[in-house]
Amino acid sequence: MRISVPGPEPVDPAAFDLFDPESYATGDPHPAWAAMRAHAPLHRQELPDGREFVSVTRHADVCRVLGSHREFTSERGSLLQQLGQGEAAAGKMLVATDPPRHGELRRPLNRMLTGKGLDASRELVREAARAVFRPPADGEVWDLAACAAELPMAVAGALMGLPPGDGPRLLKWTGMAAAPQDPAFRVHSAKATLAIAHHELFTYFSEQVRVRENGFRAEGPDLVRYLMEVPAGDAPLSREEVILNCYSLLLGANATTPHTVSGTVMALMENPGQYRLVRADPSLVPGLVEEGLRWTSAAGSFLRHAVTDVELSGGTVRAGEAVAAWVGSANRDERVFTRPYRFDVTRSDNRHIAFGFGPHYCLGAAVARLTLNAFFAEAVERVEEFEPAGEPVHLASNFIAGITRLPVRVRSSSRAAPVRRTAAPPTGAPPTEARAAAVTGESDEGERHGVDRAPTDRRTAGDPRHSPGRSGDPAGR
Numbered sequence: 001m002r003i004s005v006p007g008p009e010p011v012d013p014a015a016f017d018l019f020d021p022e023s024y025a026t027g028d029p030h031p032a033w034a035a036m037r038a039h040a041p042l043h044r045q046e047l048p049d050g051r052e053f054v055s056v057t058r059h060a061d062v063c064r065v066l067g068s069h070r071e072f073t074s075e076r077g078s079l080l081q082q083l084g085q086g087e088a089a090a091g092k093m094l095v096a097t098d099p100p101r102h103g104e105l106r107r108p109l110n111r112m113l114t115g116k117g118l119d120a121s122r123e124l125v126r127e128a129a130r131a132v133f134r135p136p137a138d139g140e141v142w143d144l145a146a147c148a149a150e151l152p153m154a155v156a157g158a159l160m161g162l163p164p165g166d167g168p169r170l171l172k173w174t175g176m177a178a179a180p181q182d183p184a185f186r187v188h189s190a191k192a193t194l195a196i197a198h199h200e201l202f203t204y205f206s207e208q209v210r211v212r213e214n215g216f217r218a219e220g221p222d223l224v225r226y227l228m229e230v231p232a233g234d235a236p237l238s239r240e241e242v243i244l245n246c247y248s249l250l251l252g253a254n255a256t257t258p259h260t261v262s263g264t265v266m267a268l269m270e271n272p273g274q275y276r277l278v279r280a281d282p283s284l285v286p287g288l289v290e291e292g293l294r295w296t297s298a299a300g301s302f303l304r305h306a307v308t309d310v311e312l313s314g315g316t317v318r319a320g321e322a323v324a325a326w327v328g329s330a331n332r333d334e335r336v337f338t339r340p341y342r343f344d345v346t347r348s349d350n351r352h353i354a355f356g357f358g359p360h361y362c363l364g365a366a367v368a369r370l371t372l373n374a375f376f377a378e379a380v381e382r383v384e385e386f387e388p389a390g391e392p393v394h395l396a397s398n399f400i401a402g403i404t405r406l407p408v409r410v411r412s413s414s415r416a417a418p419v420r421r422t423a424a425p426p427t428g429a430p431p432t433e434a435r436a437a438a439v440t441g442e443s444d445e446g447e448r449h450g451v452d453r454a455p456t457d458r459r460t461a462g463d464p465r466h467s468p469g470r471s472g473d474p475a476g477r
């Protein structure tokens with residue numbers, strides 16, 4: 001998905017097909033979302049086959065839809081690609097289960113993936129993230145999207161106790177499950193692709209359960225075994241629940257983290273001043289990660305169904321209607337973010353909802369933050385500059401805002417460069433602009449706020465400083 005700055009000219013929200021995955025490979029929903037937030041905060045779209053859904057695009061409405069399970073259920077599917085199909089895993093898989101059962105499934109996993117439970121695995125996560133960062137020699141073209149794709153698999157695979165050699169096929173199957181319409185993953189039709197991916201992944205995890213039943217013990221952490229043994233409510237999970245939630249964990253990790261990395265690097269190439277800022281003061285890495293999460297909003301939309309009539313901005317959602325909550329739009333809402341189209345690692349009002357909102361708030365958020373912080377701390381130490389080396393390829397998906405190919409060149413950091421290594425806290429609050437300016441002594445406002453390079457997917461010719469890029473907002477929003 002491209003990310004442009006909406007211009008002053010009026011945009012017809014209906015002109016962008018929010019449902020068609022292909023729209024996101026070739027086009028850019030941001031101008032349409034901006035128009036919806038302004039003029040059509042409750043937008044209905046009917047598909048040629050008669051299916052219909054409502055879109056909400058304002059931050060407050062997206063939070064209400066994702067956060068209020070009594071008004072909006074997840075049990076009829078949580079992805080737009082499931083529209084009209086129902087959800088076979090309802091009540092068994094975390095993301096497709098409403099409270100109170102949702103809480104029973106979630107609490108044990110939450111214990112392992114946050115706070116003290118995660119402490120035991122922190123170094124393992126950091127090491128896995130660092131190991132994936134392997135830039136080539138200076139000047140060689142590097143597909144950063146391919147590198148980033150390995151990242152969550154290395155981390156989640158290690159946490160789940162999966163054999164490292166299984167990474168490539170798991171990556172392929174989770175890619176097929178998350179974006180079955182994309183040419184990089186599609187096998188025959190999207191429907192067939194999804195069916196194959198589900199079959200392979202469920203068979204795989206079924207086998208992982210079987211080997212553990214037969215006595216296999218992973219050397220490190222093992223979330224598969226943990227799920228097999230931990231009580232959820234007053235009983236252990238069924239075999240089917242174990243398999244479904246292993247699937248969900250792996251998909252949650254693989255489908256999102258790589259695209260956050262690629263989208264962030266792309267934004268940094270368009271805003272090299274921001275990268276220089278972070279290199280000069282690596283304590284800004286957590287701020288970079290949070291802004292990268294907001295900017296890319298890798299998990300771009302989620303589906304819910306209204307349980308009852310609900311009043312939202314722009315009108316009433318009727319009981320039974322499908323509602324798409326557009327996280328990518330909420331994270332650009334000018335009611336919440338100052339200058340939302342500016343990529344700013346020192347942003348202090350970053351109330352992004354890239355990890356969702358409410359009961360289904362991303363279970364892997366702490367792991368993802370740890371991973372992203374480790375990855376970018378490594379990048380900042382080792383790479384002086386990222387440069388575009390070809391056209392990026394955007395993912396065909398109405399769910400994941402992704403990039404499947406991102407050719408870059410790097411200039412390695414010279415040891416003489418003024419780079420300090422600080423252990424970046426994984427969840428630190430983004431530092432303030434004032435603090436960053438004081439730390440770096442940065443005086444060039446234009447550079448600091450990133451309008452000094454053309455967009456990576458240049459669609460506008462001429463002087464990049466005068467072109468409305470994907471990021472720096474010449475209109476000053």
Ligand code: HEM
Nearest residue numbers: 094095252253256257260299354355356360362363364368
């Ligand atoms: C940058 C990385 C990530 C992003 C942007 C992201 C985003 C999200 C969002 C928006 C949701 C809410 C879904 C909903 O409301 O229906 C979610 C849920 C979830 N995520 Fe993530 N995620 C990321 C990384 C991870 C990782 C690393 C894992 C696993 C270790 C993970 C596992 C899950 C699971 C299991 C859920 C379902 C939680 C529930 O239903 O209670 N995610 N994620």
